[in-house]
Each structure stands twice: as structure tokens, then as C-alpha cells.
Amino acid sequence: MKGARENKLQRARDAAEKAAVFGEDLDLGQFIHEAPSHLNMKDLSSLSEPDKKELLTVGVDTDIKERSGSFMQIDHSVVHHDIFQDGLEVMSTSEAREKYDWLEDYYWRAVAVDTDKYTARAELHQEHGYFIRALPGVKTAFPLQACLFTARDGLAQEAHNIVIAEEGSELHIISGCASSHKVKAGLHIGVSEFYVKKGAKLSFTMIHNWAEEFAVRPRSATIVEEDGVFLSNYVCMKPVKTLQMYPTTFLSGANAVARYNTILVAVPGSFMDVGSRVYLKAPGARAEMIARTITTGGDVVNRGHIVGEVADAKGHLECHGLILSEKGLIYAVPELEGRVSGVELSHEAAVGKIAQEEIEYMMSRGMSESDATAAIVRGFLNVDIMGLPAELQREIDKTVNMQGIF
Numbered sequence: 001m002k003g004a005r006e007n008k009l010q011r012a013r014d015a016a017e018k019a020a021v022f023g024e025d026l027d028l029g030q031f032i033h034e035a036p037s038h039l040n041m042k043d044l045s046s047l048s049e050p051d052k053k054e055l056l057t058v059g060v061d062t063d064i065k066e067r068s069g070s071f072m073q074i075d076h077s078v079v080h081h082d083i084f085q086d087g088l089e090v091m092s093t094s095e096a097r098e099k100y101d102w103l104e105d106y107y108w109r110a111v112a113v114d115t116d117k118y119t120a121r122a123e124l125h126q127e128h129g130y131f132i133r134a135l136p137g138v139k140t141a142f143p144l145q146a147c148l149f150t151a152r153d154g155l156a157q158e159a160h161n162i163v164i165a166e167e168g169s170e171l172h173i174i175s176g177c178a179s180s181h182k183v184k185a186g187l188h189i190g191v192s193e194f195y196v197k198k199g200a201k202l203s204f205t206m207i208h209n210w211a212e213e214f215a216v217r218p219r220s221a222t223i224v225e226e227d228g229v230f231l232s233n234y235v236c237m238k239p240v241k242t243l244q245m246y247p248t249t250f251l252s253g254a255n256a257v258a259r260y261n262t263i264l265v266a267v268p269g270s271f272m273d274v275g276s277r278v279y280l281k282a283p284g285a286r287a288e289m290i291a292r293t294i295t296t297g298g299d300v301v302n303r304g305h306i307v308g309e310v311a312d313a314k315g316h317l318e319c320h321g322l323i324l325s326e327k328g329l330i331y332a333v334p335e336l337e338g339r340v341s342g343v344e345l346s347h348e349a350a351v352g353k354i355a356q357e358e359i360e361y362m363m364s365r366g367m368s369e370s371d372a373t374a375a376i377v378r379g380f381l382n383v384d385i386m387g388l389p390a391e392l393q394r395e396i397d398k399t400v401n402m403q404g405i406f
Contacts, residue, residue, distance in 0.1 A: 031156035035075035050181040058176025058207040069144040076127035087138030096131035110193040110221035118217040129159035134169035143172040150179040156187040165200035178209040185213035192220035196228035203231040212239040226253030237265040255284035262291040266298025275303025280313035289317035295328035305335040311342025321351040
């Protein structure tokens with residue numbers, strides 16, 4: 001076991017050195033890597049009111065209503081974790097690695113430690129992250145919430161998350177990532193590995209609300225076994241300086257299913273390079289990717305890639321974008337890769353503005369032009385995600401109304 005850990009560390013060092021030689025898009029040296037410790041919290045009620053409000057915008061309920069469990073990390077400190085249903089486990093990944101020797105078999109199995117300088121950084125400087133596990137046959141009564149929060153301006157936060165839905169289980173997670181209202185800039189590197197066992201179902205909703213000068217580098221991958229289902233929802237509707245992510249799912253078992261639903265709003269000054277990739281590796285595997293993107297002046301690269309490796313596997317992706325400003329860019333990159341006869345892959349991609357006839361039709365029904373436009377945008381985004389608190393739904397509505405969009 002010790003030898004395996006040392007091997008991963010060496011691979012991470014090699015990747016970090018390679019990145020330093022060839023150079024990449026982000027200088028890690030501009031960020032602070034030390035943070036003061038934060039005290040444990042029995043609950044989240046001691047947080048400031050402004051911070052509570054920030055958390056609500058990413059689906060984290062500090063009153064912990066209708067939640068099966070809760071986890072919170074501030075900067076480099078795990079300050080809270082609790083469980084309210086039998087058959088679930090929630091703790092820091094550091095604690096879990098000490099508790100379970102077998103966890104090393106999952107660590108850097110879905111995501112390669114030497115993928116790039118960000119995964120290397122996460123291994124060499126990892127500060128916790130969450131470990132969430134549903135035991136065999138256990139079904140969550142309510143979603144479980146997890147939050148990675150940045151409270152120090154200019155900090156680099158590196159976390160490694162492991163989620164395991166054991167055979168026949170059903171696990172719903174809302175993961176909110178946010179920064180304090182006092183924070184203007186920083187870096188978040190989040191490595192997440194998901195394992196969906198035979199006949200299990202995992203739904204994972206990630207909502208981002210960072211500061212305007214934040215750089216965000218999630219690196220995640222999922223392995224789904226026979227008859228397993230993985231549902232991924234990603235929402236980012238707030239300013240962020242630069243976001244780069246390309247989560248990957250391997251449907252390795254027969255009749256495994258993956259669905260990605262992505263909702264992005266790119267404001268002026270934001271650059272988002274976001275996509276998802278699914279490998280159909282077993283008969284009966286099914287994948288669907290739906291992306292809805294709006295730019296009000298920011299730039300978006302919207303990627304989607306489905307690889308069909310076996311017959312009797314199907315995949316479909318949609319990339320739809322609305323441009324609501326004279327400035328801004330949406331670059332859709334749908335990719336279908338069929339490697340065998342008998343695989344069925346399809347895609348739809350469309351980028352444009354709201355059709356004038358749609359606005360005129362709604363105005364003929366008594367709506368003002370601004371109300372008609374806002375209603376069309378809300379319908380385009382079509383947000384319907386399990387377990388979001390009313391405050392978050394109102395925040396989404398506020399973001400897509402006329403005052404928030406333009």
C-alpha cells in the first residue's frame with residue numbers, strides 16, 4: 001500500500017515538472033498556498049449571514065433541512081460533517097484513507113494523477129476533500145450536501161473527493177462550491193472520482209458561485225458498472241474569471257447509463273471551457289448530454305464527446321447556445337466517435353439569438369418585450385433539479401430575468 005502511494009506521488013512530481021517546462025494557461029505561483037485553520041462547527045448556524053446567503057445560492061442549506069447528511073470544508077479545514085440516515089458515510093478523504101486501507105484502490109483510479117499540472121498539484125498539496133459512500137441497497141431519503149468554500153482572498157484550494165454508490169444503492173448529492181463575499185480572487189482545484197456499482201444510481205448536482213477573479217479547475221471521472229445510472233447536473237450562472245473542466249464517464253458495465261445536464265451563463269470578463277465525455281464500453285450502454293449556454297458578453301467553449309466502442313450502445317448530445325449581447329462568444333464542439341459497427345450516435349448543435357417572431361408572439365399575448373425575452377430565456381435554461389431549496393430557485397430566476405441577463 002505504501003509503495004502504491006509513493007508511485008502516485010512520483011507520477012505527480014513528474015507531471016508538475018513537465019508542466020513547468022512546457023508551460024500552461026495558469027501560473028500557480030500567483031496564488032497563496034497557506035491558510036489559517038478554521039474551528040470545527042457543530043452545525044453551520046455560526047456562519048455569517050452574508051456567507052449563509054452565498055451558500056444558499058449553491059444549494060447548501062445551513063439549516064440542513066431535508067438533507068441526509070452534510071459536509072463543509074473552509075479553505076484547507078474540514079469544519080463540519082454529519083449524517084442523518086443509517087447506511088451513509090461522510091468524512092474527509094484524509095480521514096477515510098486512514099480508516100480504510102481498501103480506499104487506495106479507488107484513489108486516482110478514475111482520474112490519472114498525472115493528467116495535467118492540476119491533478120499533480122492536487123496530489124502534492126491536497127488538503128482534504130470529501131468521502132461520501134452509500135452502503136449496498138441504501139437509498140437516500142433526501143439529498144446529501146457537500147460544500148467546498150474559500151474564505152481567504154487569493155488562496156489556492158486543492159481537494160480530492162471520492163464518492164462510492166455501492167451495489168443497489170441510490171445516492172443524491174448537491175455539491176456547492178463558493179467563496180466568501182470578502183473574497184475577490186483565488187484558485188480551486190477539485191479532483192472528484194465517482195464509482196457507481198452494479199444496479200446503483202448516483203445523481204450529482206454541482207453548483208458554482210465564485211468571485212469574479214477566480215480560476216476554477218475541476219478534474220473528475222466516473223466509472224459505472226452493470227445497470228448503474230449516473231446523473232450529473234452542473235450549474236454556473238455567476239461571474240468567474242476562468243473555468244476549465246471536462247468530466248469523463250466510463251460506462252463499463254452492460255446497460256449502464258450516464259446523463260449530463262449543463263447550464264452556463266457567461267458574463268462579460270468570463271471565459272468558460274466546459275464539456276463532458278462518455279465512453280460506451282459495454283452492450284446496452286446509453287449516454288445523453290444536454291448543454292444550455294447563454295452569453296451576455298463572456299466567452300464559452302462548449303464541448304461534448306461520445307465514444308462508442310461496442311455494438312448495441314447509444315449516445316446523443318445537444319449543445320444549444322443563446323447570444324444576448326453584441327460581445328461574447330459561444331464555440332460549440334460536438335464530437336461523435338464510433339469505433340464499431342452497430343453503435344448509434346447523434347448530436348444537435350445550435351447557436352444564435354432569440355427569434356424575433358417568438359418575442360412578437362408572446363407580446364401579442366399581452367407581455368412586454370422585456371418580460372417576453374426573460375420568459376424565453378427561462379424556458380431555454382429549463383432548470384429542474386431535485387432537492388434545490390426555494391432560495392436557490394429564486395436566485396436562478398433572478399439571474400435570468402431582464403435585470404440579471406443584460
